[in-house]
Amino acid sequence: MEPVNVFGAGFIGGHYVRHTPNAIVNQRDDYVPKTNNIVYFISTVDNYNVFTNPQLDIQTNLTVLVNVLSNIVDKENTIFNFISSWFVYGDTDLPAREDSYCNPKGFYSITKRAAEQLLISYCQTFGIKYRILRLANVVGTSDTKVSSKKNAIVHMINQLKNNEQVKLYDNGDLYRDVIYIDDCINAIDLVITKGEINSIYNIGNGVPVKLSDIVFDAQKLTNSTSEIIPVEAPEFHKIVQVKSMYMDTTKLKSLGYVQQYSITDIINKLL
Numbered sequence: 027m028e029p030v031n032v033f034g035a036g037f038i039g040g041h042y043v044r045h046t047p048n049a050i051v052n053q054r055d056d057y058v059p060k061t062n063n064i065v066y067f068i069s070t071v072d073n074y075n076v077f078t079n080p081q082l083d084i085q086t087n088l089t090v091l092v093n094v095l096s097n098i099v100d101k102e103n104t105i106f107n108f109i110s111s112w113f114v115y116g117d118t119d120l121p122a123r124e125d126s127y128c129n130p131k132g133f134y135s136i137t138k139r140a141a142e143q144l145l146i147s148y149c150q151t152f153g154i155k156y157r158i159l160r161l162a163n164v165v166g167t168s169d170t171k172v173s174s175k176k177n178a179i180v181h182m183i184n185q186l187k188n189n190e191q192v193k194l195y196d197n198g199d200l201y202r203d204v205i206y207i208d209d210c211i212n213a214i215d216l217v218i219t220k221g222e223i224n225s226i227y228n229i230g231n232g233v234p235v236k237l238s239d240i241v242f243d244a245q246k247l248t249n250s251t252s253e254i255i256p257v258e259a260p261e262f263h264k265i266v267q268v269k270s271m272y273m274d275t276t277k278l279k280s281l282g283y284v285q286q287y288s289i290t291d292i293i294n295k296l297l
Contacts, residue, residue, distance in 0.1 A: 030218075031060045033094060034067030037169040038109070038161070038210065042067070045211050057093040062104045065218065066094065069109070072175040073132030073266040080133070087137035088144065095148050105155045106145065107218050112162050112203065112230070112271055114139040120234075121274040124160070124226040132266030142226075155223040159214060162230025162273060165292060166207030179204065182241055183296045186250040195263065197256035198238025203230040203272035206287035206295065216281045225277075231285045232275035244293050 029048045032039060042065065043049045050060045068090055075082040098104050113135035115122040130139045142158055149156045165180050172180045174193075179202070185192045205213070213229045221227055241254060259267075275283070287295065 028063050029061045031064045032067065033064065034069065034109075036067065036071075037166070037171065038164055038207065039065075039067035041166070041168070041207050041211050042214060045215075057090065058097045059094065059099075059104070062100055063107075063218075064094075064098075064104065065107045065109070065214070066091070067109045068094075069111075069138065070134050071171055073113075073134040074175050076133045083133040083137040087134070087141050091141050092144065092148070095145070095154075098152075098154060101152045101154050105157070105223065106149065107157045107159065107214075108142065108145050109214070110142055110158050110160045111135075111138050112160055112228075112273060114142060114160060115268075115271065115273075117268055120270065121232060121272050122228070123274040124228055124277060131268070135266065149224070157217060157221050157223060158226040159217055159229050160226065160273070161210065162203035162205050162228070162271075164205055164207055164210045165296065167296060168207075179237070179240060180296055183244050183293070186241070186244050186248055186252045187297065189251045192241065192252050192254045193257045194238065194241060194254055195257060195259040196269070198236065198241055200237050201234035201270040201272055202237060203232065204235050204240075204289060204292060205230050205285075206292045209286050212286070213278055213283050216283055217278070220281045227277050228273040228275050229278060230273045230275050232273060232279075233289075234270070234272040235289050240289065240293060243290070244297060247293065247297055 029050050032043055032049050032051045035043050035051050070083050070086045114128050114130050116130040118126045128139050130136045182192050217227045
């Protein structure tokens with residue numbers, strides 16, 4: 027199998043690299059592709075950079091992407107696999123399909139959608155093949171950037187383990203499409219090896235999971251003494267975040283994807 031050139035080795039990219047023996051990882055600020063088979067993970071991780079560095083999402087999600095694309099020499103034989111996010115859907119009908127209308131909210135979400143559109147336009151212009159993979163809520167124990175802003179499910183479970191107070195937005199009456207990191211990597215592999223070129227794929231389990239169910243199940247399993255307090259979501263959260271999201275994963279399942287980790291398995295893994 028041809029070596030895979032990986033850009034970005036954070037939580038998900040790092041797992042992918044460890045899972046892929048023939049991966050070639052570009053160092054930070056190295057924008058020159060090493061092979062014709064590219065898997066691109068580089069991205070910011072939340073919508074909160076607008077408060078500290080309003081340019082960061084634009085620089086990271088758009089400028090760096092264009093730098094890498096413009097350094098592709100053998101355009102005709104290159105396949106660019108772009109790792110995107112469910113955040114690009116924003117306010118849309120559920121379950122979100124790959125052809126659903128996208129109305130993203132927040133700098134991270136908007137620049138991820140803009141990155142998809144820049145990628146498609148550039149690839150069509152220069153004859154580069156591409157795939158776009160929109161990831162659901164990916165959870166795992168090795169995510170070092172967990173916080174109330176990013177991967178809040180893991181953050182709250184960590185609070186429960188530590189018997190800390192947990193603030194539950196809107197009483198947990200919201201839904202997410204949750205996928206364990208190992209299932210996510212398997213799904214990425216399937217799309218990269220079997221997926222149609224010039225196509226978009228949702229990467230998730232296609233099952234809406236209620237946030238309050240996750241929190242209270244985890245509390246029972248840990249015998250946590252944490253106080254769980256329902257609170258109204260902050261105004262900024264409402265501006266940049268949709269209340270509920272889950273995706274249609276029919277296209278992914280048509281490639282042979284089968285969920286290995288149920289939500290109960292996932293909670294136990296995180297605990």
